[in-house]
Amino acid sequence: MPYLVAEELPRETAGSRFRALLRRPGILRLPGTHNGMSAIQAKTAGFEGLYLSGAAMTASMGLPDLGIITVDEVAFFIRQIARASGLPLLVDGDTGYGEALNVMHMVRVFEEAGAGAVHIEDQLLPKKCGHLNDKKLADAHDMAAKVAAAAKARRDLVILARTDAAASEGLDGAVARAKLYMEAGADAIFPEALNTAEMFRAFAKRMPGVPLLANMTEFGKTPFFTASEFEEMGYSMVIWPVSSLRVANKAQEQLYAAIARDGGTHKAVDRMQTRAELYATIGLHDYEALDASIVQTIIPEGMPQRVAGSR
Ligand SMILES: C[C@](O)(C(=O)O)[C@H](CC(=O)O)C(=O)O
Incomplete structure (x- = not known):
């Protein structure tokens, strides 16, 4: 969490x-x-x-x-x-x-x-x-x-x-x-x-x-x-x-060489953390769920509503 x-x-x-x-x-x-x-x-x-x-x-x-x-x-x-x-x-x-x-x-x-x-x-x-x-x-x-x-x-x-x-x-x-x-x-x-x-x-x-x-x-x-x-x-x-840094550095070095050589990252994709893996690792969905739960639950009743455009 x-x-x-x-x-x-x-x-x-x-x-x-x-x-x-x-x-x-x-x-x-x-x-x-x-x-x-x-x-x-x-x-x-x-x-x-x-x-x-x-x-x-x-x-x-x-x-x-x-x-x-x-x-x-x-x-x-x-x-x-x-x-x-x-x-x-x-x-x-x-x-x-x-x-x-x-x-x-x-x-x-x-x-x-x-x-x-x-x-x-x-x-x-x-x-x-x-x-x-x-x-x-x-x-x-x-x-x-x-x-x-x-x-x-x-x-x-x-x-x-x-x-x-x-x-x-x-x-x-x-x-x-x-x-x-x-x-x-x-x-x-x-x-x-x-x-x-x-x-x-x-x-x-x-x-x-x-x-x-x-x-x-x-x-x-x-x-x-x-x-x-x-x-x-x-x-x-x-x-x-x-x-950890030695391994990460080596991987980065190879990535930059691949982009320079191949004109893109297409040959390096199978060595990448995917978008889904990245989000799962940092727990993006937990943060989003937290935000949604707060936005849902914390709406104080009886508060004067701001009218769009008013200050
Ligand atoms: C332990 C150390 O001080 C470090 O900064 O991690 C270094 C590690 C390293 O350079 O390999 C160390 O002086 O041993």
């Missing part, structure tokens, strides 16, 4: 619904959804929580993932995904868009926009995809201050601290940072760009009792593991951050 009907809206905040998912047994599977449409499609496939990737969001805007977009631009994406799906969403908060006060502002804006969780990372700007080389790391205590600021600003939002330290400081450095960030108030840890099963296992073993997130991004440093394999290695959440 449309998000417009109050009684259809979730009563609990997105943060507490995200926590509830996290408390359940089994790994929490969070596919990346780069807009409202993909969020609906992921929900239809059975997912109960979603991920909003900085890489996918910026790429969909035709921009690189260097931390150059703004909090309000991200809020626009959060709102459409939360609204269209009604599901709790983990949002990529990059480096928090600045220092402590900026992080607090980000947390408030994201939470008000409908996010259930956020992750912030210990890179310096311009930040990079965690699977690239030569990342510049923030001082661990400066990052801990950001985590503390985030924890102070949130109501229910789940705070994940991401550490990009494994590449430059090794597993010991990543573990030491993760422990510091937990002491500063993080709820969970995202160890970025681990590259072997041994590394994933060793990290989890050294962080007992701490919810951990695994990033199954393609074309990066992490070899392919399934959700069950990550669970077995000690992880409580897994994201496939950019996959």
